Amino acid sequence: MELTYLRTFCEVAKWGSFTRAAENLGYAQSSITTQIQRLEESYGAVLFERFGRSMRLTIAGEALLPYAKEVIRLHEESKEVVSKQSKGTLSIGTIETLAAYYLPPYLQTYRQQYPDISIMIQPANEPFIIESVKEGTLDVGIILDPPFADPELHTQVLREEELVIIANTEHKFSQLSEIQVEDLAGEPLILTEDGCSYRAMLLKVLRHSEIDFKPSYEFGNLEAIKQCVVYGLGVALLPRIAVADDIQKQKLIAVPFNHPECHFYTQLVYSKKKWQSKAFIGFVDLIGEGNHQNN
Numbered sequence: 001m002e003l004t005y006l007r008t009f010c011e012v013a014k015w016g017s018f019t020r021a022a023e024n025l026g027y028a029q030s031s032i033t034t035q036i037q038r039l040e041e042s043y044g045a046v047l048f049e050r051f052g053r054s055m056r057l058t059i060a061g062e063a064l065l066p067y068a069k070e071v072i073r074l075h076e077e078s079k080e081v082v083s084k085q086s087k088g089t090l091s092i093g094t095i096e097t098l099a100a101y102y103l104p105p106y107l108q109t110y111r112q113q114y115p116d117i118s119i120m121i122q123p124a125n126e127p128f129i130i131e132s133v134k135e136g137t138l139d140v141g142i143i144l145d146p147p148f149a150d151p152e153l154h155t156q157v158l159r160e161e162e163l164v165i166i167a168n169t170e171h172k173f174s175q176l177s178e179i180q181v182e183d184l185a186g187e188p189l190i191l192t193e194d195g196c197s198y199r200a201m202l203l204k205v206l207r208h209s210e211i212d213f214k215p216s217y218e219f220g221n222l223e224a225i226k227q228c229v230v231y232g233l234g235v236a237l238l239p240r241i242a243v244a245d246d247i248q249k250q251k252l253i254a255v256p257f258n259h260p261e262c263h264f265y266t267q268l269v270y271s272k273k274k275w276q277s278k279a280f281i282g283f284v285d286l287i288g289e290g291n292h293q294n295n
Contacts, residue, residue: 003075005039006068008032009047013065016054089118090283093129094142095196096222098266101241103142110286117279125195133269139280141269142287144239145197148267156268156288162240163198163262164254168232171253178258181209188216188234190225198264202237205259226252239264 011021012032022029040047045060057065094103099121107119122129122138129141134152148155165179173179184206192199206213216234219225225236226243229252237257246252268287274280 002039002042003071005035005042006071008035009039009061010065010068010072012036012048012055013057013061016056018055088116088277088279089120090279091120091122091137091139092142093122093124093132093138093140095125095129095144096123096220097239097242098142098144099123100222101239101244102266106287110283113282113286114279125193126197127195130269133271136271136274139270139274140283143197143267143269144264145267146201146261146263147265148269150269152272153269154272156284158266158268158287160263160265163237163257163264164240164243165235165257166226166229166238166243166246166252166254167235168229169250169253170232171235173235173255174253176255178256181205181211181259184213184235185211186214188214190217190219190228190234190236191215192222192225192236192238193218193220198237198239201261201264202257205261 008021008025008027011025012018015021015024018029018032018036021027022032025032027035036047043060043064046058047061047064048055049058050056092103103121110117110119122132124132126143126145129138129143130148130150130153132138133141134150142158144161147157165173165184167173173183176183189202191202217225217228219228222238222242225238226246228234229236230246238254240247240254243252243254247254268284270280270284276284
């Protein structure tokens with residue numbers, strides 16, 4: 001409250017008039033009088049004296065004036081710094097696929113816009129990311145899932161990600177335009193780690209269709225999976241964005257996996273209770289706008 005009184009004090013000192021200060025501040029003159037009286041009570045000194053038709057600072061008032069101006073200046077500066085959120089950390093939880101092949105161009109742009117924000121990427125699976133966002137240990141999550149909804153979270157679908165079966169360039173799948181679940185019968189499968197959403201989908205549809213499948217390898221690293229596929233050790237299900245460069249270099253083939261449950265979307269999630277700083281809003285807007293343009 002004293003900050004308001006100090007503003008009023010500076011305004012009266014500027015104009016030498018309670019009436020003029022009241023007009024500029026939009027207060028009743030009686031309010032100006034009350035604020036100055038309370039400020040004088042706080043400091044235990046008379047701050048103004050009447051000089052003709054105007055008000056003039058006393059010695060005590062003259063001593064207070066530079067401090068009042070500096071307090072107001074520091075308050076305005078602090079509001080600007082806080083509103084810009086020019087310093088701090090933004091924690092993002094996401095899966096390895098999106099951290100490596102989706103996020104980097106957005107992070108580059110974000111760093112240009114908010115150079116003093118530290119960005120922490122937490123690689124994890126979707127259940128961990130969602131729970132961490134709910135608990136507030138992560139600011140935002142970027143997941144790859146079927147359409148997701150939770151009453152505690154804001155969810156924004158960014159884009160659909162095509163899932164493909166990748167295989168060695170000499171594999172028989174190179175003759176197909178799409179892969180049906182039946183085509184995977186007897187094929188050695190190279191799987192992503194447990195907890196991966198599209199791995200869970202693949203195993204579910206294989207079991208539901210009673211397909212005889214052979215899990216041969218399991219890796220938590222995409223590059224390891226791709227190298228094993230290149231060397232003909234099996235086939236794997238991955239998002240196309242993770243293998244786009246390998247396809248272009250003709251290191252492997254990628255054939256769309258066709259199944260009704262194979263619809264996965266990159267989605268942004270954050271808590272409905274999350275305090276949204278300017279830097280946080282800037283990241284959410286950047287991700288949303290970028291994918292809107294891409295679509």
